[in-house]
Amino acid sequence: MYLYRSVDLEPRANSRPWWTHPLVLIGTGFAILAALSDSAPAEPTCGVCGRPGHNRTSCPHDGPRVHFSRAIPKRRRCDCCGQAKYKKYRHHPRGRSDDSDFLDVCYDCHLYCCHDGDFHNIGIKPRDCRVLNRPSFWRT
Ligand SMILES: [Zn+2]
Ligand SMILES: [Zn+2]
Ligand SMILES: [Zn+2]
Numbered sequence: 001m002y003l004y005r006s007v008d009l010e011p012r013a014n015s016r017p018w019w020t021h022p023l024v025l026i027g028t029g030f031a032i033l034a035a036l037s038d039s040a041p042a043e044p045t046c047g048v049c050g051r052p053g054h055n056r057t058s059c060p061h062d063g064p065r066v067h068f069s070r071a072i073p074k075r076r077r078c079d080c081c082g083q084a085k086y087k088k089y090r091h092h093p094r095g096r097s098d099d100s101d102f103l104d105v106c107y108d109c110h111l112y113c114c115h116d117g118d119f120h121n122i123g124i125k126p127r128d129c130r131v132l133n134r135p136s137f138w139r140t
């Protein structure tokens with residue numbers, strides 16, 4: 001009788017630590033996922049262009065305008081619409097302080113494709129030409 005009771009008081013299921021219980025592990029997993037997804041939007045983004053990796057003072061879109069070297073000949077065709085008949089303007093796709101990349105674009109493409117219709121808007125490298133409604137020439 002005494003032997004039977006002592007076995008019954010220690011069932012096998014309770015011999016494992018509480019934190020190995022499947023529900024506890026699942027709960028911990030969700031807690032880690034929640035912490036990760038919470039921290040993602042907390043990454044500081046630039047107050048000017050809204051991109052991560054730099055701040056307002058180092059923003060290439062808000063710093064002093066850097067002019068491209070005149071030694072680089074302008075391309076004959078617009079890098080966006082591909083047309084050769086219009087005057088080209090050299091555009092800063094990475095911000096006016098960043099001269100590591102440029103596009104030579106016609107006026108319409110510069111305004112509508114690169115600056116979303118207003119030169120006060122942040123400049124981008126257009127993937128599609130809005131004037132001709134097709135992939136930008138630099139991609140083809
Ligand atoms: Zn910025
Ligand atoms: Zn163009
Ligand atoms: Zn521009």
Ligand SMILES: [Zn+2]
Pocket residue numbers: 080081108109110113126128129130131132
């Ligand atoms: Zn265009």
